[in-house]
Amino acid sequence: MNKIKVAFLDRDGTITKEYQDEEWENKTIPEFLQGTLPALKKITDLGYKIIIITNQGLISQGIIKLEDYEKYTENLIKELKKNKIEVLDIFFCPHTKEENCNCKKPKPGMILEACKKYDIDIDKSFVAGDRTSDEGLAKYFNMTFFGVNYTSKNPKNKRVKNLEEIIQYLE
Numbered sequence: 001m002n003k004i005k006v007a008f009l010d011r012d013g014t015i016t017k018e019y020q021d022e023e024w025e026n027k028t029i030p031e032f033l034q035g036t037l038p039a040l041k042k043i044t045d046l047g048y049k050i051i052i053i054t055n056q057g058l059i060s061q062g063i064i065k066l067e068d069y070e071k072y073t074e075n076l077i078k079e080l081k082k083n084k085i086e087v088l089d090i091f092f093c094p095h096t097k098e099e100n101c102n103c104k105k106p107k108p109g110m111i112l113e114a115c116k117k118y119d120i121d122i123d124k125s126f127v128a129g130d131r132t133s134d135e136g137l138a139k140y141f142n143m144t145f146f147g148v149n150y151t152s153k154n155p156k157n158k159r160v161k162n163l164e165e166i167i168q169y170l171e
């Protein structure tokens with residue numbers, strides 16, 4: 001079987017809206033950022049599988065209840081399906097920095113796990129996100145990185161205003 005190419009996408013601030021920590025309490029309905037839905041559709045039409053990689057340390061901090069995270073995820077998938085967008089998988093890290101896990105971005109754990117589960121062509125894959133931690137994750141695997149409203153110190157990493165702007169750089 002052929003290896004798959006993957007769009008490793010951050011969730012908050014990249015696909016859907018980011019909030020202040022305390023505002024995350026009881027959030028179960030995702031608000032999509034402008035242009036996200038058509039962009040995700042195009043990314044999959046170009047042959048990329050979508051894997052969402054998200055730090056959710058507020059779970060461990062008790063601000064987000066695990067069941068609310070799961071409801072949010074369910075609603076996210078439902079809304080994407082409605083728009084004919086399939087997500088291959090979602091990995092999340094519920095830990096705080098103090099827990100010193102191996103999955104909190106920029107640590108590689110979530111992508112390593114994805115690589116165990118799927119036959120991924122890392123060289124053809126990319127990461128998009130709005131934080132240094134997303135960039136660090138891409139750097140660990142030497143993957144292409146797109147900063148969503150985020151300027152990297154590395155001029156090789158493109159800044160885009162939203163996911164839609166990524167399309168022009170993809171084959």
Ligand SMILES: [Mg+2]
Pocket residue numbers: 010011012013014018129130131
């Ligand atoms: Mg983010």
Ligand SMILES: [Zn+2]
Pocket residue numbers: 093094095101102103104
């Ligand atoms: Zn973790």
